[in-house]
Amino acid sequence: MPTVVRKTRETLMEVRREILHAVSWQVRSSVWSPPTDVYETEGAYIVRMEIAGMRDEDFEISVEDDTLYIVGSRSDLPERRAYHQMEIRFGKFATAVGLPAPVNVDQSRAEYQDGFLMVTLPKARPNQIKVE
Numbered sequence: 001m002p003t004v005v006r007k008t009r010e011t012l013m014e015v016r017r018e019i020l021h022a023v024s025w026q027v028r029s030s031v032w033s034p035p036t037d038v039y040e041t042e043g044a045y046i047v048r049m050e051i052a053g054m055r056d057e058d059f060e061i062s063v064e065d066d067t068l069y070i071v072g073s074r075s076d077l078p079e080r081r082a083y084h085q086m087e088i089r090f091g092k093f094a095t096a097v098g099l100p101a102p103v104n105v106d107q108s109r110a111e112y113q114d115g116f117l118m119v120t121l122p123k124a125r126p127n128q129i130k131v132e
Contacts, residue, residue, distance in 0.1 A: 002059045002110040004119060032089045038097055045121045047097050052115035059112065061119060063105045068097040068119065 034051040047068055059072045076090035102124040110119045 002056045002061055004061045004108040004110050031092050031094050033095045036095050047119040049117040056112050061110050066099045070095045
């Protein structure tokens with residue numbers, strides 16, 4: 001099961017810079033973003049990403065302030081081939097999802113099954129919000 005972690009500001013700034021670069025230079029960038037749904041239940045925010053052909057260890061999931069970051073890489077087959085149609089993306093991917101309210105990162109969980117990564121971020125109750 002992938003793990004949701006709280007990262008240090010320095011490492012997240014590097015990830016944020018890469019994501020912003022990918023968005024700004026989409027035509028030249030090899031970084032892509034898989035289809036992602038974000039929805040809310042009574043007790044949590046759910047992020048569901050469609051990304052087949054992965055393993056748990058292929059994902060890096062982190063939360064900084066009000067943003068969830070998911071990065072990873074999907075490997076291509078090593079054989080040489082001539083495509084007639086190519087729609088499946090490979091290589092490095094990154095997604096940043098803004099969270100509408102504070103979440104309890106310590107109780108968050110991620111599960112990868114049947115080609116979908118599901119990240120569940122429980123909503124923080126007012127007494128769980130840390131002021132730093």
